[in-house]
Amino acid sequence: MEYEGDRNEAGERHGQGKAVLPNGDTYQGAYENGKRSGQGTYKFKNGARYTGEWYMNLKHGEGTFYYPDGSKYEGMWVDDQRQGLGVYTYPNGDTYDGEWLHHQRHGQGAYTYHDTGSQYVGTWIMGKMESAGELIYLNHRYQGNFINNNPSGPGKYVFDIGCEQHGEYLQIEQVKGDAEEEEPAMTTILKWKPKAITALSVWTTERDSGHTAVEE
Numbered sequence: 001m002e003y004e005g006d007r008n009e010a011g012e013r014h015g016q017g018k019a020v021l022p023n024g025d026t027y028q029g030a031y032e033n034g035k036r037s038g039q040g041t042y043k044f045k046n047g048a049r050y051t052g053e054w055y056m057n058l059k060h061g062e063g064t065f066y067y068p069d070g071s072k073y074e075g076m077w078v079d080d081q082r083q084g085l086g087v088y089t090y091p092n093g094d095t096y097d098g099e100w101l102h103h104q105r106h107g108q109g110a111y112t113y114h115d116t117g118s119q120y121v122g123t124w125i126m127g128k129m130e131s132a133g134e135l136i137y138l139n140h141r142y143q144g145n146f147i148n149n150n151p152s153g154p155g156k157y158v159f160d161i162g163c164e165q166h167g168e169y170l171q172i173e174q175v176k177g178d179a180e181e182e183e184p185a186m187t188t189i190l191k192w193k194p195k196a197i198t199a200l201s202v203w204t205t206e207r208d209s210g211h212t213a214v215e216e
Contacts, residue, residue: 008033029054044068052077075100098124122146144169150190164201167194 005017012034013019019027029040036042036054043049052063059065059077066072075086082088082100089095098109104127105111111120111129122133129149135142144155151169158164169192176187 005031101126147171148188150188158200162200164198165194166196166198167192169193 001022002020003013003017005013005019006015008014010033013031014033015031016029017031021027024045025043027036027040027042029036029042030038032038035057037056038054039052040054041049041051047068048066050059050063050065052059052065053061055061058080060079061077062075063077064072064074070091072089073082073086075082075088076084078084081103083102084100085098086100087095087097088105093114094112095114096105096109096111098105099107101107105124106126107124108122109124113119117138119136120129120133121136122129123131123146125131129146131145133144133146135151139161140157140159142151142155142157144151145153147153150171152171154166154168156164156166169190172189172191173186174189176185
């Protein structure tokens, strides 16, 4: 490894410095007792780079990571992983703004679809839409429960013209392709079953229990 910068009495990298690693990556920033600690920028040979806080050679604290595919994460890190609050911008322009755990979308967050402008706001569990959430479209929205990225069970569509359609989503498993195959692929079909149309009502979520409640 090539290194230019400050050292402590023991000869370890300590203070400000610049290093070129054997694999071609580079780091410029703060060191503490031989480890990357404090503010610094790490550039990967593949074009990715991280600028932010470090602790004991790991991304830890607040920082921004630019990925080779053009995506970007700005937010909190814990032990080299996206964790805490952060904003991820995907290559297609979609964004997620919310909570993270172990690199995954987890907790409360909002995902905005760049092409349509529609948005999901609600609960995420290990990268997927789960529990209480809301899908917001141009002139209406859907409020209800989600399982494995899809609406499931009771919910309602709220229309800007001033009415609501209550009903429920059924997730129906269907065989995909040749039914005579040894292990036929299953696909989930969503079916909306409308029940009633009413005037607008107040929608509250009981996020702790994972249920939705409607106050008429």
